[in-house]
Amino acid sequence: MTEEIAGIILAGGQSRRMGGGDKGLLALGGGSLLDHVVARFAPQVGPLMLSANGDPARFAGVGLPVVADTVKGFAGPLAGILTGLEWAAANTTCEALVTAAGDTPFLPENLVERLAAAVEERPDAIAVACSGGKRHPTFALWPLGLRDALRRFLIDEDMRRVTAFIDGCDYVDVEFPIPTSGDHTHDPFFNINTSDDLARAEGLLQSMKP
Secondary structure, eight states, X not given: OBTTEEEEEEOOOOOGGGTSSOGGGSEETTEEHHHHHHHHHGGGBSSEEEEOOSOGGGGGGGOSOEEOOSSSXXXXXXXXXXXXXXXXXXXXXXXXXXXXXXXXXTOOTTHHHHHHHHTTTOTTSEEEEEETTXXXXXXXXXXXXXXXXXXXXXXXXXXXXXXXXXXXXXXXXXXXXXXXXXXXXXXXXXXXXXXHHHHHHHHHHHXXXX
């Protein structure tokens, strides 16, 4: 565990392609989608929170503190990232935050270790996960010192794209391999957007069993 790094799971998406509701509470492999994300992510960080708006009681089974966006309106993932940065700065002694999407049950078990190593000599830089040549901006390590700049970006400039903020900062892309489980290969950042994706995730879980 990297105790000096906080974590936040971004679970505030509107899940339009799944008919609305909380995608993270969908059943997967005997638990919920969020259960799988937490199981992989929690051992890698120190303090961990869940980013979600609305009644936090619906996430009681997840066992994490739930923080709502500090920016009004549905401002997307950047609002959750900003909330995490501000929460960690106010409530922990951490100097960085790692974000993870709440619909990605196969996220790398060395995510935080590799992101932290990539910016060890550049403490003010963002480390962004990539796989198959594609960047995954909601999986990144963010220095807490960026929170004021991010708030200006969101509020004063009214900008919402995560990649646009990253591109305006010092950053490092960190490539993660695509593993094989049995006869299946899967991107570790494969996320659940549709019912077909959920069925595929069930199949992948079965293929990973010894």
